Structure formats: structure tokens, C-alpha cells
Amino acid sequence: MELRKITGNVYWAMTKSKLLLTKNLVAGESVYGEKLLRISGQEYREWIPIRSKLSAAFYKGLKTVAIPEGSKVLYLGASSGTTVSHVSDMVGATGEVYAVEISEEMGANLILLAEKRKNLFPIIEDARKTETYSKFVPKCDFLYQDVAQRDQVDIFIKNSNVFLKNGAYGALAIKTKSIDVSKPSRFIIEQTVNSLKRNFIVQESIDLFPYQRDHALIIVRKK
Ligand SMILES: C[S@@+](CC[C@H](N)C(=O)[O-])C[C@H]1O[C@@H](n2cnc3c(N)ncnc32)[C@H](O)[C@@H]1O
Missing domain, CATH: 3.30.200.20 (Phosphorylase Kinase; domain 1)
Incomplete structure (x- = not known):
């Protein structure tokens, strides 16, 4: 093959x-x-791709994903570790993945996963409270976020200010229905892209349909 x-x-x-x-x-x-x-x-x-938005983005033609081997990645909204496990593969044994998850239930699986994946560091905290994990997380090469919250843009900007290296890339997965159920996805994606433009150069914005309905992945570079 x-x-x-x-x-x-x-x-x-x-x-x-x-x-x-x-x-x-x-x-x-x-x-x-x-x-x-x-x-x-x-x-x-x-x-x-129907299990992971990052995979769906590759299937939809994602061009700018800068996660080479050895990268340090901060991942917000890790859940039980489905996509995190692939990011852990991406960065390899010399990389590091700091995976933040608010739910203790999901976090329990993440902790089990980290016992086998030595480049994975689970952090069971609220991603809004960067001060609770700033001691453990270094400056990162990539910020990935998938929290499906109304204030997801604020969470992304806050974490990028604290942890993302200047000029480094990030990806924000948005669930458009979490932001405003009454508006079309296209409108919400455009609104989110505009609100990111002050802090980032927006590289691409990918609607993840049909793999993930009402979801998009926005790739940015920190100014
Ligand atoms: C859509 S799921 C993530 C799926 C995961 N990224 C994957 O692809 O395997 C969203 C996750 O974000 C977590 N979450 C929501 N708000 C959060 C917050 N403020 N801080 C950290 N995690 C949060 C939820 O508990 C949930 O596990």
C-alpha cells in the first residue's frame, strides 16, 4: 500500500x-x-473523520497544519482522548501534549491513556482558569481547542496569550450551534473568524460537513 x-x-x-x-x-x-x-x-x-474534527479537516483539504514531530501542543477540551491520541502520535516520542479537560469522568480515561503515552500530560481543570495549570505548561508550538462552549473564542485567546509562542499556529474547533442556534453555520463561522482577527492571522476556515455537522475548524497564526 x-x-x-x-x-x-x-x-x-x-x-x-x-x-x-x-x-x-x-x-x-x-x-x-x-x-x-x-x-x-x-x-x-x-x-x-466522524470521530475527530482534526481528521475531518484533513479529509476536507486542510492545508496549514504545523504539528511536526517534537512539537509541544496545548490541547483544550481533550475529552477521553480520541483526537489527543492522534496528536500524541503526530508529535512522537520527542514531543509533548498538554491535554486540558474539565470533566473528571472524561479525565479518568485521559489519565489511563497517559499511562501508555509518555508524551501526554493530562490536566483536569477548566481551560478558562489558565492560572491553575500555568506552572505545568511551557510555551507551546501549537494550540488546539475543542470545548464547544459559548465563550470558546475568549478561552482560545486567553490561552494563546499565556502559552502560545509568537508566530505559532493554532486551531479552534467551533460548534456553531453552541454559539447561536438560531443563525446559519456560515454566519457564525464568519463572525468567529472576524473576532479572531485582532490577535491572529486567519489561515483557513474549514466547514467540517459532512463528517461533523454544524462544526468548523479555524486555523490561525499568532501575530
Ligand atoms: C466535543 S468534546 C471534545 C472532543 C475531543 N476534542 C476529541 O476530538 O476527541 C468537548 C470537551 O470539552 C470539555 N470542556 C468543555 N468546557 C471545558 C472547559 N472550560 N475546560 C476544559 N474542558 C472543557 C468537555 O468536557 C468535553 O469533554
């Missing part, structure tokens, strides 16, 4: 239809029921 590298341990497998894969950091371990594939002696994990 032919593989095409996209960025830090992420590949397209050129089967009948394209399949997104990450090189598995922890051989033999599937995290959420995804398939494991062995190609030329290396194990890869299928990255399923």
Missing part, C-alpha cells in the same frame, strides 16, 4: 479511497476501536 506523508507522522494511505493514518506511538494499542494497519513493518492507526 502506498503512503503519502502529510505532516508529523500523518499519512494518506492510497487505497481505493484515501485513508488517513497516524504512525502508532504505542504499538498494538487501539484507543477508540480504530483499525491498526501494518505497512512495511510499521504500525499505523486509522484516523476516523
